[in-house]
Amino acid sequence: MIRLALALLLLALPVRAEQVVAGLSQNRVAITANFDGSEIVVFAAVARDAPPPKGKLDVIVTIEGPLAPVTVWRKARRMGIWVNTEAVEIGSAPSFYAIATTGPLPEIVEDSYNKAYRIGIGQVLQGLDVQRRMPDADQFAQALVRLRRASGDYQVDAGAVRLDQQTLIRADVQLPANLTEGRFRARIFLLREGRVIALEETAIYVQKEGIERFLHRLALDQPALYGLLSLGLAVLAGWLASAAFQWFRR
Amino acid sequence: MQLYLPIAEVSVNAFTLLGLGGLVGILSGMFGVGGGFLITPLLMFIGVPPGVAVATGANQVVASSVSGVLAHLRRRTVDLRMGLVLLAGGMAGSSVGIWVFSILRRMGQVELLVQLSYVIFLGLIGLMMAQEAIRALRRAARPGPPRRAHQHYLVHRLPLKMKFRASGLYISAIPPLAVGAVVGFLAAIMGVGGGFIMVPAMIYLLGMPTKVVIGTSLFQIIFVSCFTTLMHAITAYSVDIMLAVMLILGGVIGAQIGTQIGLKLKAERLRLFLALLVLSVSVKIFFDLVLEPSELYTVVPGRLP
Numbered sequence: 016m017i018r019l020a021l022a023l024l025l026l027a028l029p030v031r032a033e034q035v036v037a038g039l040s041q042n043r044v045a046i047t048a049n050f051d052g053s054e055i056v057v058f059a060a061v062a063r064d065a066p067p068p069k070g071k072l073d074v075i076v077t078i079e080g081p082l083a084p085v086t087v088w089r090k091a092r093r094m095g096i097w098v099n100t101e102a103v104e105i106g107s108a109p110s111f112y113a114i115a116t117t118g119p120l121p122e123i124v125e126d127s128y129n130k131a132y133r134i135g136i137g138q139v140l141q142g143l144d145v146q147r148r149m150p151d152a153d154q155f156a157q158a159l160v161r162l163r164r165a166s167g168d169y170q171v172d173a174g175a176v177r178l179d180q181q182t183l184i185r186a187d188v189q190l191p192a193n194l195t196e197g198r199f200r201a202r203i204f205l206l207r208e209g210r211v212i213a214l215e216e217t218a219i220y221v222q223k224e225g226i227e228r229f230l231h232r233l234a235l236d237q238p239a240l241y242g243l244l245s246l247g248l249a250v251l252a253g254w255l256a257s258a259a260f261q262w263f264r265r
Numbered sequence: 266m267q268l269y270l271p272i273a274e275v276s277v278n279a280f281t282l283l284g285l286g287g288l289v290g291i292l293s294g295m296f297g298v299g300g301g302f303l304i305t306p307l308l309m310f311i312g313v314p315p316g317v318a319v320a321t322g323a324n325q326v327v328a329s330s331v332s333g334v335l336a337h338l339r340r341r342t343v344d345l346r347m348g349l350v351l352l353a354g355g356m357a358g359s360s361v362g363i364w365v366f367s368i369l370r371r372m373g374q375v376e377l378l379v380q381l382s383y384v385i386f387l388g389l390i391g392l393m394m395a396q397e398a399i400r401a402l403r404r405a406a407r408p409g410p411p412r413r414a415h416q417h418y419l420v421h422r423l424p425l426k427m428k429f430r431a432s433g434l435y436i437s438a439i440p441p442l443a444v445g446a447v448v449g450f451l452a453a454i455m456g457v458g459g460g461f462i463m464v465p466a467m468i469y470l471l472g473m474p475t476k477v478v479i480g481t482s483l484f485q486i487i488f489v490s491c492f493t494t495l496m497h498a499i500t501a502y503s504v505d506i507m508l509a510v511m512l513i514l515g516g517v518i519g520a521q522i523g524t525q526i527g528l529k530l531k532a533e534r535l536r537l538f539l540a541l542l543v544l545s546v547s548v549k550i551f552f553d554l555v556l557e558p559s560e561l562y563t564v565v566p567g568r569l570p
Contacts, residue, residue: 046269047269048268048269048507049266049267049268049269050267050269050276051267051269051276052276083566083567084566084567084568085564085565085566085567086564086565086566086567086568086569087562087563087564087565088562088563088564088565089561089562090558090561090562090563091561092557095555096377096554096555097554097555097556097557097558098377099376099377099563102569104568104569106568155562158561158562158564159562159564161562162560162562162563162564163564192267192269192275192276193274193275193276193312194274195274223271226271226507227269227271227507228271230271230272230506230507231271231272234271234272234498234502234504234506235502238498238499238502239495239498239499241498241504241506242494242495242497242498242499242504243495244506245324245494245498245504245506245509246324246327246491246494246495248328248506248509248510248513249324249325249327249328249331249494249509249513250327250328250331252328252331252332252510252513252514252517253327253328253329253330253331253332253333253334253335253513253517253520254331254332254335255517256332256517256518256520256521257331257332257335257336257517257521258335260336260521261339
């Protein structure tokens with residue numbers, strides 16, 4: 016249903032009078048031991064065959080991390096103590112989501128486009144647990160967005176996109192230090208009068224590298240060996256410290 | 266200096282980790298506790314996911330206990346025989362505990378169980394120890410008639426008597442086995458080494474001298490926490506070796522310093538400090554449970570069980 020609507024909308028795009036050509040400062044982000052976040056610069060240009068038509072031109076840039084299911088728990092007081100009582104499962108939530116725009120989202124995009132292209136943060140969560148759905152399941156989704164916005168995993172930055180002479184586009188997006196691996200989807204929307212007129216999509220690959228990658232693979236592929244290695248290190252360190260202190264005391 | 270942890274998938278300050286490890290190491294050397302009951306809540310506080318915090322905490326406990334035991338072995342303050350008997354009971358108890366833990370995990374309330382057992386056991390033990398230590402301090406301050414060397418309880422009438430030379434005890438093997446089993450069980454449920462339960466149990470239930478209690482407890486903790494670490498690494502892939510190395514670096518040094526401090530302090534005073542520490546952790550978790558949290562919602566990765 017949603018796909019159909021999307022397909023129709025894409026068909027309904029006007030004859031491609033304006034297109035967007037985009038590039039990223041980097042297509043790969045390597046998570047190394049001293050990884051401390053990374054800045055992605057999205058730059059793009061509007062290509063035209065004719066002089067620009069009338070109407071206000073706007074740009075939205077989104078960067079979306081890999082999707083994964085999450086469960087949101089809510090606490091309530093039971094016999095005097097606060098315990099997790101209710102849970103709502105959200106089938107698919109991006110680990111990271113950033114929106115940069117040329118202005119406040121409700122002002123620059125029509126609601127139907129926002130829904131069809133899943134642009135706003137309210138649109139990115141999918142698959143709320145329908146079977147066990149409770150009347151206030153939306154509150155759980157809102158709580159997820161609130162918590163992730165507080166931690167910087169979800170960002171909304173109205174006005175962060177610079178648009179020069181109706182042609183040149185630049186947006187800086189800060190990726191947090193607590194990044195997870197995977198394929199990040201970057202989308203650049205061109206809007207005129209609140210309607211999406213062009214869309215360019217590209218990917219950023221975030222991967223652990225070096226020792227981070229080695230340890231992560233070892234922990235998953237050879238858990239027993241990895242566990243023994245951890246223990247070996249611990250015993251060795253304990254012995255070394257004890258021996259060193261004795262040597263110092265002499 | 267920020268450090269990205271490969272398993273926890275968070276970025277934390279390396280010096281914070283060194284400091285945490287050092288602090289827990291000092292306590293470990295002073296009191297003969299592994300420090301699991303401190304390191305796990307502290308790691309969660311700085312943003313490490315609970316599963317990784319429990320598993321990596323266990324790994325760090327191994328290092329600080331090895332360092333501590335070696336220091337105690339040189340002073341001959343480890344009762345190896347008693348340690349082995351306790352360990353036998355401990356392994357049995359912790360196997361049962363891990364089994365119960367997995368059942369409760371499936372029922373979805375394991376977090377509550379962990380918090381409640383922290384409050385109840387830390388609270389009870391802390392109170393008992395504090396009361397006893399204060400009484401002992403008063404007695405020491407006011408000279409009175411000397412205590413009898415031996416008090417005869419039920420413990421002395423059970424079969425299977427063994428000689429524990431380092432502790433100066435000739436008692437049945439059944440009480441140490443039982444103490445080990447109960448401690449192993451609780452340790453698995455609470456995800457800690459169990460030193461804070463073991464130390465008072467050895468002093469008050471088995472009547473061991475405080476001097477050998479710490480080394481013997483550490484000796485026993487090494488094996489229990491090795492077992493826990495391996496179980497977590499294999500079943501949940503939740504041991505973060507990078508995090509462990511940073512905690513250990515701080516911890517092993519701290520443990521040596523702690524042992525030196527412990528030797529200079531009076532046994533009664535040492536017990537009072539440990540009691541207050543245990544009590545304060547218990548009170549903190551109690552208030553977390555009772556006061557309305559500022560955020561009612563929590564996000565857990567993965568689907569509903």
